[in-house]
Amino acid sequence: MGKDSSRSAPPSGRRAERSRQAIVAAARELFTREGFEAGMDQIAAEAGVSKVTVYNHFGSKEELFTEVAGQAMGEAHTTMAELRARLAEAADVREALLDTAHALVDAATDPSRLALRNLVTGELRRFPELARAYQHSGPARSAAAMGEVLDELCARGLLAVPDVEVAVIQFFSLTIYPHLIAASIGGALPPDLARRLLTDGVELFLERYRTASA
Amino acid sequence: MGKDSSRSAPPSGRRAERSRQAIVAAARELFTREGFEAGMDQIAAEAGVSKVTVYNHFGSKEELFTEVAGQAMGEAHTTMAELRARLAEAADVREALLDTAHALVDAATDPSRLALRNLVTGELRRFPELARAYQHSGPARSAAAMGEVLDELCARGLLAVPDVEVAVIQFFSLTIYPHLIAASIGGALPPDLARRLLTDGVELFLERYRTASA
DNA sequence: GCGCTTCTGTACTCAAGAGTTCAGTTGGCG
DNA sequence: CGCCAACTGAACTCTTGAGTACAGAAGCGC
Numbered sequence: 001m002g003k004d005s006s007r008s009a010p011p012s013g014r015r016a017e018r019s020r021q022a023i024v025a026a027a028r029e030l031f032t033r034e035g036f037e038a039g040m041d042q043i044a045a046e047a048g049v050s051k052v053t054v055y056n057h058f059g060s061k062e063e064l065f066t067e068v069a070g071q072a073m074g075e076a077h078t079t080m081a082e083l084r085a086r087l088a089e090a091a092d093v094r095e096a097l098l099d100t101a102h103a104l105v106d107a108a109t110d111p112s113r114l115a116l117r118n119l120v121t122g123e124l125r126r127f128p129e130l131a132r133a134y135q136h137s138g139p140a141r142s143a144a145a146m147g148e149v150l151d152e153l154c155a156r157g158l159l160a161v162p163d164v165e166v167a168v169i170q171f172f173s174l175t176i177y178p179h180l181i182a183a184s185i186g187g188a189l190p191p192d193l194a195r196r197l198l199t200d201g202v203e204l205f206l207e208r209y210r211t212a213s214a
Numbered sequence: 215m216g217k218d219s220s221r222s223a224p225p226s227g228r229r230a231e232r233s234r235q236a237i238v239a240a241a242r243e244l245f246t247r248e249g250f251e252a253g254m255d256q257i258a259a260e261a262g263v264s265k266v267t268v269y270n271h272f273g274s275k276e277e278l279f280t281e282v283a284g285q286a287m288g289e290a291h292t293t294m295a296e297l298r299a300r301l302a303e304a305a306d307v308r309e310a311l312l313d314t315a316h317a318l319v320d321a322a323t324d325p326s327r328l329a330l331r332n333l334v335t336g337e338l339r340r341f342p343e344l345a346r347a348y349q350h351s352g353p354a355r356s357a358a359a360m361g362e363v364l365d366e367l368c369a370r371g372l373l374a375v376p377d378v379e380v381a382v383i384q385f386f387s388l389t390i391y392p393h394l395i396a397a398s399i400g401g402a403l404p405p406d407l408a409r410r411l412l413t414d415g416v417e418l419f420l421e422r423y424r425t426a427s428a
Numbered sequence: 429g430c431g432c433t434t435c436t437g438t439a440c441t442c443a444a445g446a447g448t449t450c451a452g453t454t455g456g457c458g
Numbered sequence: 459c460g461c462c463a464a465c466t467g468a469a470c471t472c473t474t475g476a477g478t479a480c481a482g483a484a485g486c487g488c
Binding site for chain 2: 037121125131166184185193197203
C-alpha cells in the first residue's frame with residue numbers, strides 16, 4: 001500500500017549520490033549567479049544530468065532551492081569556531097580584535113558567502129521561512145559567538161563592556177556592516193578605504209571599551 | 215514621415231495625466247509589495263485603468279518599473295536638506311549628532327524607503343543601471359551631506375576629524391546600518407535595543423572625535 | 429549475469445504572464 | 459458641438475518555464 005505519504009522516495013545508492021551532489025553543485029552555482037530565475041533545464045544541463053533525474057531527487061524547484069540554501073548555511077559555522085580558538089593566543093587586546101575583525105571581514109566579503117546572502121535577501125518574499133532560518137543560523141549565531149569573545153576579554157580584564165548586546169552590534173557595525181551594505185547594492189569598498197575602516201574602527205571600539213590596565 | 219524614432223509618442227492632456235499618475239501610484243504600491251513579479255493586469259486593475267492604457271504610457275514593464283523607482287528616489291533628497299538646516303540651531307555637539315542620528319534612523323526605517331531599498335536590491339540582476347543610479351542618488355548623496363555636516367562641526371571647533379571619509383561611514387555604521395541590515399532580512403530591531411544603540415553609538419563617536427573644548 | 433533501480437532523451441501538457449489587436453466608447457480641446 | 463486623441467474590454471498571440479510521460483539504456487547490488 002502507500003509506500004510514502006508525499007511521493008515516491010528519493011533515489012539512493014552510489015550512482016544516485018553522485019547525481020544528487022552534481023545537481024546541488026550546479027544548482028548552487030546557477031542560483032547564486034542568476035537568482036531563482038535560473039531554469040531547471042539549465043541546472044540539469046550544468047549538472048550533466050537529465051531533468052527527470054533532478055525531479056526524482058527533488059520534487060520541485062522550491063525544494064531544490066531550500067536544499068541549496070540550507071547546505072550553504074551550514075558551511076558558515078566553521079568561521080566562528082576557529083575565530084574563538086585563535087583568540088586565546090592573542091597577546092594584547094588590539095591585536096585580538098584586529099584579528100577578529102579581519103577574519104570577519106574576510107568571511108563577509110567572501111564571494112560565495114555574499115552570493116548566498118544576496119540570494120536569500122533577494123528571494124525573501126518567495127521564501128519567508130528561509131529568511132528566518134538564515135537569520136537564526138547566520139547572524140544570530142555570529143552575534144552569540146562575538147558576545148562570548150567579548151565576555152572572555154572582559155573576564156581577562158582587558159575590556160569593560162557594560163552592554164554586551166550593544167557592543168557586539170557596534171563591533172559588527174564598525175567592521176563588516178559597511179561591506180555588507182556595499183555588497184547589497186552590488187558594489188565593494190575600495191581596498192584602501194576598507195583598510196582604514198578596519199584599523200580605525202577597532203581603534204574607535206577600543207577607546208571606548210578597553211580598561212586602563214590594558 | 216517617421217513621427218517618432220522609438221514608437222508612438224506618450225499620451226498627453228488632462229485625462230492622460232490622471233491616468234499616468236494612477237498607473238504610477240498603483241505600480242509603486244504593487245511593486246513594493248510584491249516585487250517585480252507583480253503582474254501588469256494587476257497593476258492596471260489597481261489603477262482602475264485598462265491594460266492598453268498602461269502600455270500607451272509606458273512601452274514595457276521595465277520602463278514602468280524604472281519610472282517608479284526613479285520617482286521614489288527623487289523623494290529621498292528632501293531629508294538630507296532639512297537635516298543640515300536643523301543642525302545650525304543645535305547648541306552642543308551631542309545634541310546635534312543625536313538629532314542627526316535620529317533623523318537618519320527615522321528616514322532609514324521609514325517603510326516606503328525600506329521597500330524601495332529592498333526593491334532595488336532585490337531586482338539588482340535585472341536592472342544593473344538602476345542600482346548604480348540608486349547608489350549615486352541615495353547613499354552617495356547622504357555620505358556627501360554627512361561629510362559637510364562633520365566639516366561644519368569641525369569648523370566650529372566642536373569636532374576633530376582626521377579622516378572624514380572614514381568618520382562618515384563610522385557614523386552611518388553606528389546609527390543606521392544595523393537597521394538596514396536587519397531590514398534586508400525582513401526583520402526590525404526591537405525598539406529598546408534601537409534606542410540603546412542610538413545613544414550609545416553617538417557616545418562612542420563623540421569619545422573619539424570631540425575636541426577638548428566641547 | 430539477472431534484475432531492479434536509476435538515469436536518459438525527447439516530446440509533451442499546462443499555466444502564467446507580457447504584449448497586441450480591434451471595434452467601439454468617452455472625455456475634453458477648439 | 460464636433461472631432462480626435464485617449465480610453466475600454468475582451469479576446470488573442472507568443473514565449474517561457476515548470477513539471478510529466480514513456481520507452482529504452484545503463485549502472486549497481488547480489
